[in-house]
Amino acid sequence: MQDVMEYLIALFLIVSGVFGLVGSFGLLKLGDPMSRLHAPTKATTLGVGGVLIASMIHAIALEGKASFHELLITLFLFLTAPITANFIAKVHIHRNETPQSMPPAGEDRLWATHDVDKETA
Amino acid sequence: MRLLARAFPHPYLTVLLTLVWLLLVNRFSVNSLLFGFFLGLVIPRITSVYWPNRPTLSRPALIVQYVLIVLWDIVVANVVVAWLILFRRTRDLQPRWIAVPLELRKPEAITVLAGTITLTPGTLSADMSAEGHYLLVHCLHAPDPDAVRDEIKKRYERRLLEIFE
Numbered sequence: 001m002q003d004v005m006e007y008l009i010a011l012f013l014i015v016s017g018v019f020g021l022v023g024s025f026g027l028l029k030l031g032d033p034m035s036r037l038h039a040p041t042k043a044t045t046l047g048v049g050g051v052l053i054a055s056m057i058h059a060i061a062l063e064g065k066a067s068f069h070e071l072l073i074t075l076f077l078f079l080t081a082p083i084t085a086n087f088i089a090k091v092h093i094h095r096n097e098t099p100q101s102m103p104p105a106g107e108d109r110l111w112a113t114h115d116v117d118k119e120t121a
Numbered sequence: 122m123r124l125l126a127r128a129f130p131h132p133y134l135t136v137l138l139t140l141v142w143l144l145l146v147n148r149f150s151v152n153s154l155l156f157g158f159f160l161g162l163v164i165p166r167i168t169s170v171y172w173p174n175r176p177t178l179s180r181p182a183l184i185v186q187y188v189l190i191v192l193w194d195i196v197v198a199n200v201v202v203a204w205l206i207l208f209r210r211t212r213d214l215q216p217r218w219i220a221v222p223l224e225l226r227k228p229e230a231i232t233v234l235a236g237t238i239t240l241t242p243g244t245l246s247a248d249m250s251a252e253g254h255y256l257l258v259h260c261l262h263a264p265d266p267d268a269v270r271d272e273i274k275k276r277y278e279r280r281l282l283e284i285f286e
Contacts, residue, residue, distance in 0.1 A: 019199055026206035030261075034245070035216045038261040039206055041239055046199035068144040075141075082239035082246070089247035089259065102257070103218045108250035115251040 005061035009054045016050025023047060033092050041085045048077060130169045133178075135161035183284045190276070194241040202243060205262055217263045218247075221256045221270050225278060230285040231256070237277050244269065 026039025052070040059067035093102070093113045105111050129135050135158075142157030143149060178184075205214065225231050231253070235246040238258055248257040263269050 019203060022203040022206055026202070029206060029211060031211045031214075032216065034247070034259045035214065035261055037259075038202060038243065038245055041245060042195075042198050042202040042243075045195055045240060067147060069147055072141065072144045078236070078240065082236040085239050085245055086235070086247065089245065093248055103220045105220060105250035105255050105257075106222065108252040108254050110251045111248045111257055112251055112253075113248050 002062070005057060009057050009061075012050045012054035012057070016047045016054070019050065020047030033096070034089065037085055037088055037092075041081055045077065045081065049074065129162075129165070131165040131172070134165045137161075138164055178284060179286065180283055183280060187277075187280050187284065190280075191237055191240065194276075198241045198243070202261065205243070209262070214262045215264055217260045217266055219244075219258045219260055219263065219266045219270055220250075221258055221273055221278075223254055223256055223278070224274075225281060225285065226253075227285050230281050234273075234277055234281055238273060241277075244273070 023039050023042070027036055030036045030039060052073055056067055056070045059065060090113050093111065097114075099110055099114045102111055102114075138161040139154070139157040142160055143153055146153040146157075223231065223234075225234060231249070235249075235256060238244050238246040238256070243261040243263070245259045245261075246256055247259050249255065250257070258269075258273070260266065260269055
Protein backbone atom coordinates (compact mmCIF):
# COMPACT_ATOMS: atom_id res chain seq x y z
CA MET A 1 0.00 0.00 0.00
CA GLN A 2 2.82 2.33 0.95
CA ASP A 3 4.54 1.57 -2.36
CA VAL A 4 1.40 2.20 -4.40
CA MET A 5 0.99 5.58 -2.74
CA GLU A 6 4.60 6.50 -3.41
CA TYR A 7 4.23 5.59 -7.09
CA LEU A 8 1.06 7.67 -7.22
CA ILE A 9 2.83 10.66 -5.66
CA ALA A 10 5.72 10.28 -8.11
CA LEU A 11 3.25 10.12 -11.01
CA PHE A 12 1.57 13.38 -9.99
CA LEU A 13 4.94 15.07 -9.53
CA ILE A 14 6.08 13.99 -12.99
CA VAL A 15 2.83 15.14 -14.60
CA SER A 16 3.08 18.52 -12.92
CA GLY A 17 6.74 18.87 -13.91
CA VAL A 18 5.94 18.11 -17.54
CA PHE A 19 3.12 20.65 -17.68
CA GLY A 20 5.20 23.31 -15.96
CA LEU A 21 7.98 22.74 -18.46
CA VAL A 22 5.61 22.87 -21.45
CA GLY A 23 4.12 26.12 -20.12
CA SER A 24 7.53 27.73 -19.88
CA PHE A 25 8.51 26.37 -23.29
CA GLY A 26 5.34 27.86 -24.79
CA LEU A 27 6.26 31.22 -23.33
CA LEU A 28 9.49 31.08 -25.38
CA LYS A 29 8.12 29.48 -28.52
CA LEU A 30 4.85 31.23 -29.35
CA GLY A 31 4.92 34.19 -31.69
CA ASP A 32 3.03 37.21 -30.38
CA PRO A 33 2.52 38.59 -26.84
CA MET A 34 -1.16 37.61 -26.55
CA SER A 35 -0.49 34.00 -27.59
CA ARG A 36 2.38 33.80 -25.16
CA LEU A 37 0.01 34.72 -22.36
CA HIS A 38 -1.94 31.49 -23.00
CA ALA A 39 0.92 29.18 -22.10
CA PRO A 40 1.60 30.25 -18.50
CA THR A 41 -2.08 30.76 -17.55
CA LYS A 42 -3.13 27.23 -18.53
CA ALA A 43 -0.31 24.74 -18.53
CA THR A 44 0.88 26.04 -15.20
CA THR A 45 -2.50 25.55 -13.51
CA LEU A 46 -2.21 21.79 -13.94
CA GLY A 47 1.51 22.02 -13.16
CA VAL A 48 0.86 23.54 -9.76
CA GLY A 49 -2.27 21.39 -9.29
CA GLY A 50 -0.24 18.20 -9.70
CA VAL A 51 2.23 19.19 -6.99
CA LEU A 52 -0.63 20.07 -4.65
CA ILE A 53 -2.41 16.73 -5.22
CA ALA A 54 0.89 14.90 -4.64
CA SER A 55 1.37 16.88 -1.45
CA MET A 56 -2.11 15.99 -0.18
CA ILE A 57 -1.63 12.29 -0.91
CA HIS A 58 1.73 12.43 0.85
CA ALA A 59 0.20 14.02 3.95
CA ILE A 60 -2.67 11.52 4.15
CA ALA A 61 -0.88 8.31 3.17
CA LEU A 62 2.60 8.74 4.59
CA GLU A 63 2.20 11.16 7.48
CA GLY A 64 -1.26 9.97 8.45
CA LYS A 65 -2.86 13.38 8.79
CA ALA A 66 -5.06 15.28 6.39
CA SER A 67 -3.77 18.59 5.05
CA PHE A 68 -6.01 21.27 3.60
CA HIS A 69 -3.59 24.09 2.84
CA GLU A 70 -3.40 22.74 -0.71
CA LEU A 71 -7.11 23.45 -1.24
CA LEU A 72 -6.54 27.04 -0.18
CA ILE A 73 -3.58 27.42 -2.53
CA THR A 74 -5.78 26.09 -5.35
CA LEU A 75 -8.51 28.57 -4.46
CA PHE A 76 -6.13 31.54 -4.35
CA LEU A 77 -4.46 30.43 -7.58
CA PHE A 78 -7.80 30.29 -9.39
CA LEU A 79 -8.65 33.74 -8.05
CA THR A 80 -5.34 35.39 -8.99
CA ALA A 81 -4.30 33.72 -12.29
CA PRO A 82 -7.10 35.26 -14.42
CA ILE A 83 -6.51 38.69 -12.87
CA THR A 84 -2.79 38.65 -13.65
CA ALA A 85 -3.52 37.54 -17.22
CA ASN A 86 -6.13 40.28 -17.54
CA PHE A 87 -3.68 42.95 -16.37
CA ILE A 88 -1.04 41.87 -18.89
CA ALA A 89 -3.64 41.71 -21.67
CA LYS A 90 -4.87 45.22 -20.86
CA VAL A 91 -1.33 46.62 -20.89
CA HIS A 92 -0.84 44.98 -24.30
CA ILE A 93 -4.06 46.49 -25.66
CA HIS A 94 -3.16 49.86 -24.20
CA ARG A 95 0.30 50.03 -25.71
CA ASN A 96 0.24 47.93 -28.87
CA GLU A 97 -3.31 48.04 -30.22
CA THR A 98 -5.48 50.82 -31.60
CA PRO A 99 -9.30 50.86 -31.72
CA GLN A 100 -8.96 50.10 -35.47
CA SER A 101 -6.90 46.95 -34.92
CA MET A 102 -9.46 45.44 -32.55
CA PRO A 103 -12.69 43.62 -33.45
CA PRO A 104 -15.78 45.88 -33.37
CA ALA A 105 -17.38 46.27 -29.93
CA GLY A 106 -20.93 46.53 -31.26
CA GLU A 107 -23.10 49.37 -30.03
CA ASP A 108 -20.55 50.25 -27.31
CA ARG A 109 -18.09 51.30 -30.09
CA LEU A 110 -14.92 51.06 -27.96
CA TRP A 111 -13.28 48.54 -25.66
CA ALA A 112 -12.90 49.80 -22.11
CA THR A 113 -9.11 50.06 -22.29
CA HIS A 114 -9.39 52.51 -25.21
CA ASP A 115 -12.31 54.37 -23.69
CA VAL A 116 -10.24 57.03 -21.91
CA ASP A 117 -9.88 60.77 -22.38
CA LYS A 118 -6.95 61.76 -24.53
CA GLU A 119 -5.57 63.96 -21.75
CA THR A 120 -5.39 61.21 -19.16
CA ALA A 121 -4.14 58.63 -21.65
CA MET B 122 -35.76 37.42 10.87
CA ARG B 123 -34.74 41.10 10.87
CA LEU B 124 -32.39 40.46 13.77
CA LEU B 125 -30.89 37.50 11.93
CA ALA B 126 -30.40 39.59 8.78
CA ARG B 127 -28.59 42.26 10.80
CA ALA B 128 -26.33 39.76 12.52
CA PHE B 129 -25.46 38.10 9.19
CA PRO B 130 -25.52 40.81 6.53
CA HIS B 131 -23.73 38.46 4.17
CA PRO B 132 -24.34 34.81 5.16
CA TYR B 133 -22.28 33.30 2.29
CA LEU B 134 -19.28 35.43 3.30
CA THR B 135 -19.67 34.32 6.92
CA VAL B 136 -19.58 30.65 5.89
CA LEU B 137 -16.69 31.26 3.48
CA LEU B 138 -14.57 33.09 6.05
CA THR B 139 -15.18 30.40 8.68
CA LEU B 140 -14.17 27.71 6.17
CA VAL B 141 -11.05 29.56 5.01
CA TRP B 142 -9.98 30.07 8.62
CA LEU B 143 -10.41 26.36 9.38
CA LEU B 144 -8.37 25.48 6.29
CA LEU B 145 -5.66 27.94 7.29
CA VAL B 146 -5.40 26.42 10.76
CA ASN B 147 -5.25 23.02 9.00
CA ARG B 148 -6.56 21.12 12.04
CA PHE B 149 -10.16 20.96 13.16
CA SER B 150 -10.89 22.07 16.72
CA VAL B 151 -13.80 23.79 18.43
CA ASN B 152 -11.50 26.70 19.25
CA SER B 153 -10.63 27.48 15.66
CA LEU B 154 -14.24 26.88 14.57
CA LEU B 155 -15.42 29.50 17.07
CA PHE B 156 -12.70 31.96 16.15
CA GLY B 157 -13.36 31.47 12.43
CA PHE B 158 -17.05 32.08 13.06
CA PHE B 159 -16.16 35.20 15.05
CA LEU B 160 -14.14 36.49 12.06
CA GLY B 161 -17.07 35.55 9.82
CA LEU B 162 -19.31 37.72 11.99
CA VAL B 163 -17.04 40.75 12.34
CA ILE B 164 -15.48 41.10 8.88
CA PRO B 165 -18.79 41.26 6.93
CA ARG B 166 -20.08 43.89 9.37
CA ILE B 167 -17.11 46.24 9.18
CA THR B 168 -16.84 45.88 5.40
CA SER B 169 -20.58 46.10 4.69
CA VAL B 170 -20.36 49.74 3.54
CA TYR B 171 -18.23 48.63 0.57
CA TRP B 172 -20.82 46.31 -0.96
CA PRO B 173 -24.19 48.06 -0.93
CA ASN B 174 -25.62 45.69 -3.56
CA ARG B 175 -24.50 42.22 -2.69
CA PRO B 176 -25.23 39.62 -5.35
CA THR B 177 -28.22 37.38 -4.77
CA LEU B 178 -27.99 33.80 -5.93
CA SER B 179 -31.23 32.46 -7.32
CA ARG B 180 -30.06 28.84 -7.58
CA PRO B 181 -26.93 28.33 -5.43
CA ALA B 182 -27.10 24.52 -5.76
CA LEU B 183 -26.04 24.80 -9.40
CA ILE B 184 -22.67 26.23 -8.31
CA VAL B 185 -21.42 22.72 -7.47
CA GLN B 186 -22.23 21.51 -10.99
CA TYR B 187 -20.59 24.60 -12.49
CA VAL B 188 -17.39 24.14 -10.44
CA LEU B 189 -17.12 20.47 -11.49
CA ILE B 190 -17.58 21.34 -15.17
CA VAL B 191 -14.95 24.10 -14.94
CA LEU B 192 -12.46 21.85 -13.12
CA TRP B 193 -12.85 19.20 -15.81
CA ASP B 194 -12.45 21.85 -18.54
CA ILE B 195 -9.28 23.14 -16.87
CA VAL B 196 -7.70 19.67 -17.11
CA VAL B 197 -8.75 19.39 -20.75
CA ALA B 198 -7.52 22.95 -21.40
CA ASN B 199 -4.07 22.11 -20.10
CA VAL B 200 -3.74 19.07 -22.34
CA VAL B 201 -5.08 20.92 -25.41
CA VAL B 202 -2.79 23.92 -24.93
CA ALA B 203 0.22 21.71 -24.19
CA TRP B 204 -0.51 19.78 -27.41
CA LEU B 205 -0.73 23.01 -29.43
CA ILE B 206 2.54 24.28 -27.96
CA LEU B 207 4.47 21.06 -28.56
CA PHE B 208 3.17 19.76 -31.88
CA ARG B 209 2.01 22.76 -33.91
CA ARG B 210 4.35 25.07 -35.71
CA THR B 211 3.83 28.61 -34.48
CA ARG B 212 2.95 29.91 -37.95
CA ASP B 213 0.15 27.31 -38.31
CA LEU B 214 -1.67 28.68 -35.29
CA GLN B 215 -4.49 31.14 -35.88
CA PRO B 216 -4.65 33.44 -32.86
CA ARG B 217 -7.69 35.69 -32.95
CA TRP B 218 -9.78 38.22 -31.03
CA ILE B 219 -13.43 37.36 -30.43
CA ALA B 220 -16.17 39.65 -29.15
CA VAL B 221 -18.68 37.77 -26.99
CA PRO B 222 -22.02 39.56 -26.55
CA LEU B 223 -23.05 39.32 -22.89
CA GLU B 224 -26.48 38.57 -21.50
CA LEU B 225 -25.13 38.70 -17.95
CA ARG B 226 -25.44 42.12 -16.34
CA LYS B 227 -24.30 41.60 -12.74
CA PRO B 228 -20.61 42.50 -12.27
CA GLU B 229 -20.01 39.46 -10.04
CA ALA B 230 -21.41 37.11 -12.68
CA ILE B 231 -19.32 38.70 -15.44
CA THR B 232 -16.22 38.40 -13.26
CA VAL B 233 -16.85 34.67 -12.79
CA LEU B 234 -17.40 34.23 -16.54
CA ALA B 235 -14.19 36.14 -17.38
CA GLY B 236 -12.19 34.07 -14.89
CA THR B 237 -13.65 30.84 -16.26
CA ILE B 238 -12.77 31.82 -19.84
CA THR B 239 -9.18 32.53 -18.86
CA LEU B 240 -8.81 29.14 -17.16
CA THR B 241 -10.36 27.06 -19.98
CA PRO B 242 -9.23 25.77 -23.42
CA GLY B 243 -7.22 28.21 -25.51
CA THR B 244 -9.23 31.28 -24.52
CA LEU B 245 -8.33 34.30 -22.42
CA SER B 246 -10.57 37.19 -21.47
CA ALA B 247 -8.79 40.48 -22.16
CA ASP B 248 -11.20 43.38 -21.91
CA MET B 249 -14.81 44.55 -21.76
CA SER B 250 -16.58 46.95 -24.05
CA ALA B 251 -17.07 50.50 -22.81
CA GLU B 252 -20.65 49.94 -21.61
CA GLY B 253 -20.14 46.34 -20.53
CA HIS B 254 -22.16 44.65 -23.25
CA TYR B 255 -19.32 42.64 -24.78
CA LEU B 256 -16.42 40.62 -23.50
CA LEU B 257 -13.19 40.63 -25.52
CA VAL B 258 -11.68 37.14 -25.66
CA HIS B 259 -8.37 36.14 -27.20
CA CYS B 260 -8.09 32.66 -28.74
CA LEU B 261 -4.81 30.83 -29.15
CA HIS B 262 -6.05 28.77 -32.11
CA ALA B 263 -9.48 29.48 -33.53
CA PRO B 264 -10.14 28.38 -37.11
CA ASP B 265 -13.85 28.96 -36.40
CA PRO B 266 -14.39 31.99 -34.11
CA ASP B 267 -18.20 31.73 -34.15
CA ALA B 268 -18.08 28.19 -32.76
CA VAL B 269 -15.88 29.36 -29.84
CA ARG B 270 -18.28 32.20 -29.10
CA ASP B 271 -21.32 29.91 -29.14
CA GLU B 272 -19.52 27.37 -26.95
CA ILE B 273 -18.76 30.04 -24.31
CA LYS B 274 -22.35 31.27 -24.34
CA LYS B 275 -23.85 27.80 -24.25
CA ARG B 276 -21.53 26.10 -21.78
CA TYR B 277 -20.77 28.85 -19.23
CA GLU B 278 -22.96 31.90 -19.64
CA ARG B 279 -26.22 29.97 -19.71
CA ARG B 280 -25.33 28.25 -16.41
CA LEU B 281 -24.22 31.52 -14.79
CA LEU B 282 -27.50 33.13 -15.87
CA GLU B 283 -29.34 30.39 -14.01
CA ILE B 284 -27.18 30.81 -10.91
CA PHE B 285 -27.09 34.59 -10.65
CA GLU B 286 -30.12 36.12 -12.39
